[in-house]
Amino acid sequence: xxxxxxxxxxxxxxxxxxxxxxxxxxxxxxxxxxxxxxxxxxxxxxxxxxxxxxxxxxxxxxxxxxxxxxxxxxxxxxxxxxxxxxxxxxxxxxxxxxxxxxxxxxxxxxxxxxxxxxxxxxxxxxxxxxxxxxxxxxxxxxxxxxxxxxxxxxxx
Numbered sequence: 001x002x003x004x005x006x007x008x009x010x011x012x013x014x015x016x017x018x019x020x021x022x023x024x025x026x027x028x029x030x031x032x033x034x035x036x037x038x039x040x041x042x043x044x045x046x047x048x049x050x051x052x053x054x055x056x057x058x059x060x061x062x063x064x065x066x067x068x069x070x071x072x073x074x075x076x077x078x079x080x081x082x083x084x085x086x087x088x089x090x091x092x093x094x095x096x097x098x099x100x101x102x103x104x105x106x107x108x109x110x111x112x113x114x115x116x117x118x119x120x121x122x123x124x125x126x127x128x129x130x131x132x133x134x135x136x137x138x139x140x141x142x143x144x145x146x147x148x149x150x151x152x153x154x155x156x
Contacts, residue, residue, distance in 0.1 A: 056148035060141060067137040074130050081127050084120035093118055 085091050093115050097104050104111050 053148055056144050060144035060148050063137045063140040063144065066133065067141055070130055070134040070137060074134060077123075077127050077130050081120065081123040084123040088118045088120050090115065090118040090120070 093111070096111075
C-alpha cells in the first residue's frame with residue numbers, strides 16, 4: 001500500500017459503463033439558459049473595435065517610422081539648403097538689403113529679380129517636402145496614439 005494512501009478508496013470501478021450512461025443522460029437533460037438578446041451584437045461590436053484598434057496601432061507604428069526618418073533627413077536637407085544659399089550668392093544679395101538699403105529702394109525691381117534668380121528653388125522644395133512629411137506624420141502619430149492606446153470603454 002502507498003504510504004500516503006487515503007482511507008477512503010473507490011475499490012469497485014468495474015461499472016464505468018453505467019456511470020458514463022448516467023452522466024450522458026444527466027448532461028443531455030440539463031436545460032441551458034438562453035443568452036440575452038444583446039449578447040451577439042455586443043460581441044460583434046467588441047470584435048470590430050479590436051480590429052480597429054489593431055489597425056490604428058499598425059498605422060501608429062508606420063507613421064512613427066516615417067516621423068523618425070523625416071527627422072533624420074531634415075538635418076542633411078537643412079545643410080544642403082544652407083550650402084546652396086551660400087553658393088548661389090543669395091545671402092550676399094540679402095545682406096545688401098541691410099547694408100545699403102538706399103540702393104535697394106532705388107533699384108527694388110532689379111533687386112527682387114536678382115533675389116528670385118539666386119534663390120535655390122530645388123533645395124527649398126526638398127526642405128518644404130521634408131517639413132510637410134514631418135508635420136503630417138506628427139499629426140497622424142498624435143491622433144493614432146490617442147485613439148489606439150486609450151483605455152477600453154466598452155463594458156465587458
